[in-house]
Amino acid sequence: MPEQRVQRDELGAFLRSRRERITPDEVGLPPTGRRRTPGLRREELALLAGMSATWYTYLEQGRDIRASDQVLDALASVLRLDPHERGHLFRLAGRTPAPEAEGPEPLAAEMAAVPLLIQSHPAYIIGGNYDVLSHNQAAHELFPNLTTTPDRPPNFVRWVFLEPAARDFLVDWEPEARALLARLRTLAGRHPGDPRYTRLIDELHTGSPEMRAWWPRYDVQARHGGRKRLRCPGRGVVEYAYTAFHVAEQPEQTLVIYSDARESGG
CATH class of the missing domain: 3.30.450.180 (Beta-Lactamase)
Structure with missing residues (x-):
């Protein structure tokens, strides 16, 4: 399998794993009854990130499409990725993460x-x-x-x-x-x-x-x-x-x- 296809598959798997850990109530969505899978549905994530459900589905399926920095930032925000996860998302998508914000590193x-x-x-x-x-x-x-x-x-x-x-x-x-x-x-x-x-x-x-x-x-x-x-x-x-x-x-x-x-x- 070509290297780029492997990377696209890894990107899809990463997005899916992060989508499944976010519950609807965490992002302000109303309850919709019993769900077959944990976390957000694809169409819900796409709506929150401001993109079409079809396009997002292609991205998660590892199709040969390119995501812009703006799209990746929107996904990172909805999925509540920390700085390390955000960087990983950008690298899997073949993009260079934008410089992180200046300031002291937060410590709990x-x-x-x-x-x-x-x-x-x-x-x-x-x-x-x-x-x-x-x-x-x-x-x-x-x-x-x-x-x-x-x-x-x-x-x-x-x-x-x-x-x-x-x-x-x-x-x-x-x-x-x-x-x-x-x-x-x-x-x-x-x-x-x-x-x-x-x-x-x-x-x-x-x-x-x-x-x-x-x-x-x-x-x-x-x-x-x-x-x-x-x-x-x-x-x-x-x-x-x-x-x-x-x-x-x-x-x-x-x-x-x-x-x-x-x-x-x-």
């Missing part, structure tokens, strides 16, 4: 409170572009100058590459920085044109010769847990184990928790 209040609940361990939550969205006092004390940026959100990548103290604090600075940059590239690739990423990347290019040397290598890497050797005042070099937990509703947001490897049995 119940998630923002989690680092505070584990105050004995340094913990923070980072967004997709490594902005530190929430942190506890232990993290503030462990990482010198990471969270002292009153004019903008603290950012872990910016701290590693542009904060002079980070180079001494991170014992293995170069491999840590290379791996971090590979993870940033992976995430930035999912958000082409997003100013939150382009602005950070431009800032790193301006301020870091290592960034200018390493970025063209196109290294990529997924986020994961691991170990870091940190040079702590009064304690010398301490090896920390850290664990990364992805937030269910926002998979690019990550809760990171540190513990002394000696105390955790490492």
Whole structure:
């Protein structure tokens, strides 16, 4: 089966799965009795998105038709897609998602409170572009100058590459920085044109010769847990184990928790 047909079939399956999870009452439609299938009917979705039911049916059936950005935006709105789902929809339709809106990445209040609940361990939550969205006092004390940026959100990548103290604090600075940059590239690739990423990347290019040397290598890497050797005042070099937990509703947001490897049995 040609690749384009496979992609059209995947687009149809994705639309169908998202249509079936939206109930009529969620979009203000009156109840119509018992339904054979869950979610919205095709004609209901088409009406809400401002298109013909026949045209939408062709799209869901994987027919060889092209959807405009306006049509995809309308479908994304009615289907209540989050930014990651919206991007996936555009890519399946062979379109490039428009840049996402500027501004701080939203973090649910119940998630923002989690680092505070584990105050004995340094913990923070980072967004997709490594902005530190929430942190506890232990993290503030462990990482010198990471969270002292009153004019903008603290950012872990910016701290590693542009904060002079980070180079001494991170014992293995170069491999840590290379791996971090590979993870940033992976995430930035999912958000082409997003100013939150382009602005950070431009800032790193301006301020870091290592960034200018390493970025063209196109290294990529997924986020994961691991170990870091940190040079702590009064304690010398301490090896920390850290664990990364992805937030269910926002998979690019990550809760990171540190513990002394000696105390955790490492």
